[in-house]
Amino acid sequence: MNKRLKTAVAVILSVALVIGVLAILQRLLVPKYVDGIVEGAFVKEYYSEEMDHDVIFIGDCEVYENFSPAVLWKNYGINSYIRGSAEQYIFQSYYLLEDTFLCEKPKVVIFNIQSLQFDYSRSEAYNRMSIEGMRWSKYKVGAINASMTEEESFIDYVFPILRYHSRWSELTADDLKYMFTSPTVTHNGYYMRVDARPADTFPAVKPLGDYSFGERAWEYLYKIVDCCRENGAELILIKAPSLYPYWYDEWDEQVKEYAASEGLRYINFLDYVDDIGLDYSTDTYDGGLHLNLYGAEKCADWLGNILSSEYHLADRRSDAHLSAVWAEKLKAYDAEIAAQKVKYGIE
Amino acid sequence: MVFTSYEFLGFLALLLLLYYLAPKKLRPPLLLLGSLVFYFFAGAQFLIYISVTAVTVWVCGLLIGKNLDAQSEYIKAHKAELSQEAKKAFREAEKKKRKAWLIAALVLNLGILAAVKYLNFAISNINGIFGTKLGFTSIAVPLGISYYTFMAIGYLVDVYRGTVKAEKSLWRFALFVSFFPHVIQGPISRYGDLGETLFNGEGFNKENFLRGLERVLWGFFKKLVIADRIFIAVGQIIGDSAKFQGPYIIIGMVLYTLELYADFTGGIDITIGVSQMLGIKVAENFMRPYFSTSLKEYWRRWHITMCSWFRDYVFYPVSTSRWMGRFTKFSKKHFGQKAGKRIPVYVSSFIVWFSTGLWHGASWNFIVWGLLNWAVLMISEELEPLYSGFHKKLGFTNGAGYKVFMILRTFLLVTVMNLFDCYATLGETLGSLFSVFRASAWPGFSISALGLAASDWAVIGAGCVTMLAVSLLSEKRPVRERLAEKPYTLRFAVFALLFIITLVVGVYGVGYDSSQFIYTRF
Numbered sequence A: 001m002n003k004r005l006k007t008a009v010a011v012i013l014s015v016a017l018v019i020g021v022l023a024i025l026q027r028l029l030v031p032k033y034v035d036g037i038v039e040g041a042f043v044k045e046y047y048s049e050e051m052d053h054d055v056i057f058i059g060d061c062e063v064y065e066n067f068s069p070a071v072l073w074k075n076y077g078i079n080s081y082i083r084g085s086a087e088q089y090i091f092q093s094y095y096l097l098e099d100t101f102l103c104e105k106p107k108v109v110i111f112n113i114q115s116l117q118f119d120y121s122r123s124e125a126y127n128r129m130s131i132e133g134m135r136w137s138k139y140k141v142g143a144i145n146a147s148m149t150e151e152e153s154f155i156d157y158v159f160p161i162l163r164y165h166s167r168w169s170e171l172t173a174d175d176l177k178y179m180f181t182s183p184t185v186t187h188n189g190y191y192m193r194v195d196a197r198p199a200d201t202f203p204a205v206k207p208l209g210d211y212s213f214g215e216r217a218w219e220y221l222y223k224i225v226d227c228c229r230e231n232g233a234e235l236i237l238i239k240a241p242s243l244y245p246y247w248y249d250e251w252d253e254q255v256k257e258y259a260a261s262e263g264l265r266y267i268n269f270l271d272y273v274d275d276i277g278l279d280y281s282t283d284t285y286d287g288g289l290h291l292n293l294y295g296a297e298k299c300a301d302w303l304g305n306i307l308s309s310e311y312h313l314a315d316r317r318s319d320a321h322l323s324a325v326w327a328e329k330l331k332a333y334d335a336e337i338a339a340q341k342v343k344y345g346i347e
Numbered sequence B: 001m002v003f004t005s006y007e008f009l010g011f012l013a014l015l016l017l018l019y020y021l022a023p024k025k026l027r028p029p030l031l032l033l034g035s036l037v038f039y040f041f042a043g044a045q046f047l048i049y050i051s052v053t054a055v056t057v058w059v060c061g062l063l064i065g066k067n068l069d070a071q072s073e074y075i076k077a078h079k080a081e082l083s084q085e086a087k088k089a090f091r092e093a094e095k096k097k098r099k100a101w102l103i104a105a106l107v108l109n110l111g112i113l114a115a116v117k118y119l120n121f122a123i124s125n126i127n128g129i130f131g132t133k134l135g136f137t138s139i140a141v142p143l144g145i146s147y148y149t150f151m152a153i154g155y156l157v158d159v160y161r162g163t164v165k166a167e168k169s170l171w172r173f174a175l176f177v178s179f180f181p182h183v184i185q186g187p188i189s190r191y192g193d194l195g196e197t198l199f200n201g202e203g204f205n206k207e208n209f210l211r212g213l214e215r216v217l218w219g220f221f222k223k224l225v226i227a228d229r230i231f232i233a234v235g236q237i238i239g240d241s242a243k244f245q246g247p248y249i250i251i252g253m254v255l256y257t258l259e260l261y262a263d264f265t266g267g268i269d270i271t272i273g274v275s276q277m278l279g280i281k282v283a284e285n286f287m288r289p290y291f292s293t294s295l296k297e298y299w300r301r302w303h304i305t306m307c308s309w310f311r312d313y314v315f316y317p318v319s320t321s322r323w324m325g326r327f328t329k330f331s332k333k334h335f336g337q338k339a340g341k342r343i344p345v346y347v348s349s350f351i352v353w354f355s356t357g358l359w360h361g362a363s364w365n366f367i368v369w370g371l372l373n374w375a376v377l378m379i380s381e382e383l384e385p386l387y388s389g390f391h392k393k394l395g396f397t398n399g400a401g402y403k404v405f406m407i408l409r410t411f412l413l414v415t416v417m418n419l420f421d422c423y424a425t426l427g428e429t430l431g432s433l434f435s436v437f438r439a440s441a442w443p444g445f446s447i448s449a450l451g452l453a454a455s456d457w458a459v460i461g462a463g464c465v466t467m468l469a470v471s472l473l474s475e476k477r478p479v480r481e482r483l484a485e486k487p488y489t490l491r492f493a494v495f496a497l498l499f500i501i502t503l504v505v506g507v508y509g510v511g512y513d514s515s516q517f518i519y520t521r522f
Helices: A003-029 A039-048 A069-076 A090-103 A113-117 A124-131 A138-147 A154-158 A161-170 A173-177 A215-230 A249-262 A269-276 A293-310 A320-343 B006-021 B024-042 B046-077 B084-130 B145-161 B170-178 B191-198 B206-239 B247-277 B295-301 B304-319 B322-335 B337-360 B364-394 B400-422 B426-435 B454-476 B479-484 B488-505
Strands: A055-059 A080-084 A108-112 A234-239 A265-268
Touching (some): A003 A173, A039 A090, A069 A080, A090 A113, A108 A113, A124 A138, A215 A234, B084 B145, B145 B191, B206 B488, B295 B364, B400 B426, B454 B479
Parallel strands (some): A234 A265
């Protein structure tokens, strides 16, 4: 080997070595979201699915805690997935939806409109949890650009080590254990809680000076509507039955008007609490902010009836392959119910 | 665009690529363009200030230079006809013209500096003394104005003195004034030194590039791993002078002295390293200052370019001026030959240290800090015979133990004086300093109140030990020179490790806001 070639090989090997070390360090330093705050794992889990869903939910905690896809399957044979994340902003929902259509063509998209109240991102931490798990595409780039707060940099998303390097002093055994693989924490995007804490009093409703949604939020809702139309999916707007944060009547009216003008269906679940059979003394785990398993199953069942009867979604329980997939999922679902019952001391 | 920002790293990478791809002739103009872009990011309006300085000093320099050339040519051409007296008279008359250009440029540029940096300070003093209610101005201080103004003035005085040739090309001079690596915090380069390599547009040199890169890495390590981590604690102490008193002040002073060193030398390492990557040699600004055995030595090792600037462009002109000559005669007559000789030196030094303090910031804190330095230096000078006699009597030698004692003593002195850098007002500074001697300020001390975890203290400790080890080794021969002789793999491993440590342990990114360099504000 001549000297030049030797030098070139040495340089390439050296650079590759440094990149390799950095890649391993990055895997070690990024949060694993397997315990405690698990919401950061939700978005990524979607990609390990078989891309054949009839229904996709998009939105914040009001979708991933209030609807159980397992019930939609068990009771109606509807194969659904929740692409939810904590405080998912409407622009993130739009890009997640575009990203979903890259992977599959669901027949129905259900979007929770709570995020219409936010024109811009309020928190870097929530941005991270919604965006980091996305696969790289022009939609992830769009989501980052639409979401970044002033303190954030695009490059931090490209190389997460730049964001999480300061975790070096708080690493735990879990960081090593889940460096390359981590367990699934949701059930088709549903975040399960079996414990119950009855709804209590909430802070007094504060009147707002202006009830109009921001221009940017509307703009992204229009994009969501267009995106669904272009991809041949029916869009259903919903307001999940969370009692707090307060959903103002003035907001509700704006959504109703818009849905009517666009020929979209809008379901405010808060108007159907009795029909659904929700009992806020037993069906919520945090005093009415989010539903627990029992509430989420009731909501899913009520919604499933609408989806199968009015949207003519076929019952796919006769699909052997899908049934086998769901059989595994239901096993995990039931196992977690049992485990959580033990954890929370429920009979 | 702060050195430690992603924007700067992107800018640098692009500039380096374009610089070495461009033909040799185009490299210096490209560097000027890059410098202007860099400056533009600091604030487009600031380009006006730096342009005014560059153009006015260049024009005056050119006029002075042309006058000098014309003078020489005239005397040469009329050598035979002119008597010695006529030649002298001619020279004097021409010198007056040159002086007029020099003064015009000095007044304009120092006037700009005074207006943007010191006007509000003057107004607050006038309001305080005369009870007036003059309004404050809201002029933003242009990035690096203290540095580039001094560089430009230094050049002009050198041209006036005939020690450098006037620069004929405006763009070359503009590049000298605005050269981006040193516009943030110096060093205060001399035209004669920097000009040797700045305009050459040398091609890519692997060794130069690697050495520069190594130095940049070392600078980043000092800044991000040590200085910015210490800043978290120092910021707490300075930010709440009512809460943090007594023992916190002692810890704060020591930490600030370490932070200042890591921050300023780190920044200068990046400046010199970036320049070296471009094949440009920038003057050294430090020589392991905390190994100084006296304050006098410290000021020969710390911020070398600033000290030599004040020596050459303030101390010498003042001490050799006509009025100082008259004052020397006066003092010799009234205080005797020995004292009469020293008093004018002390007066000149007083002016230098007053100016040095003022240069650091428009605040009495800095003026008092400057004058404290002056006082200590003068007292040391006066007491020197006494010390020598005392040492001889006690049998002190220049042994290692005594040297360590002198180093620690000087470090302590610098540490205490550095406190004047920290607080906004003199009252706060003195209040904090004297709280050290107040018993009521000591109870309830807790190191955890400073906002650093045990791991942070460990990093600070390890970082300072590393800096100390590198400095000790470099006393004999720079560490990078030693490393350059080692096998490639070892050299690479050392700097790869430094890079990874800085990347992981460095204090930067979301949640941190300390990446501005301390000396940028001066």
